[in-house]
Amino acid sequence: MRRQQQEEERELAEQAAREEEELRQKEEEEERRKEEAKQRKKDKEKEKREQQKKEGTFKTKTEKEKDKKNELKRQQLINSGVKIEGFADPDAAKKKPVYDKKKKKKPVDAPGEQVEAEKKAKELQQQKEEEERLVAEAKAKEEAEKTPEGIVYDGTRYDID
Numbered sequence: 001m002r003r004q005q006q007e008e009e010r011e012l013a014e015q016a017a018r019e020e021e022e023l024r025q026k027e028e029e030e031e032r033r034k035e036e037a038k039q040r041k042k043d044k045e046k047e048k049r050e051q052q053k054k055e056g057t058f059k060t061k062t063e064k065e066k067d068k069k070n071e072l073k074r075q076q077l078i079n080s081g082v083k084i085e086g087f088a089d090p091d092a093a094k095k096k097p098v099y100d101k102k103k104k105k106k107p108v109d110a111p112g113e114q115v116e117a118e119k120k121a122k123e124l125q126q127q128k129e130e131e132e133r134l135v136a137e138a139k140a141k142e143e144a145e146k147t148p149e150g151i152v153y154d155g156t157r158y159d160i161d
Contacts, residue, residue: 052058059067 049058
């Protein structure tokens with residue numbers, strides 16, 4: 001009987017040890033799964049950050065806070081009735097610039113029109129030259145009349161000593 005009792009105790013101890021071992025293994029497995037999930041989440045965040053850096057949209061915590069403050073100030077200004085150029089209508093569609101390397105062709109004029117345009121250009125040039133000549137003569141005449149020591153005769157100035 002004693003032997004039977006010892007065997008039962010030994011079996012109970014072995015069973016308890018097995019249960020403890022199973023429990024420990026389950027806990028380790030759960031801990032390992034948690035660590036893997038944590039590592040996957042960390043890797044995903046790191047990839048996201050790298051992608052944002054490549055796109056140029058990554059912002060640090062301080063930059064985000066600064067942007068929030070600036071946005072709040074801008075909203076307060078808009079609400080107070082101040083018009084800010086460039087922010088008046090944020091939903092307005094912006095036109096994309098067109099980058100053309102083609103030279104624009106000038107419309108072909110009729111030969112008569114081209115001759116007339118040249119005549120007008122010559123006339124304008126002559127008028128400008130005439131005006132410049134008249135202005136120069138007027139200035140010369142003013143200068144000559146300003147000085148009391150001298151006589152102007154036929155556009156020529158004679159100094160009196």
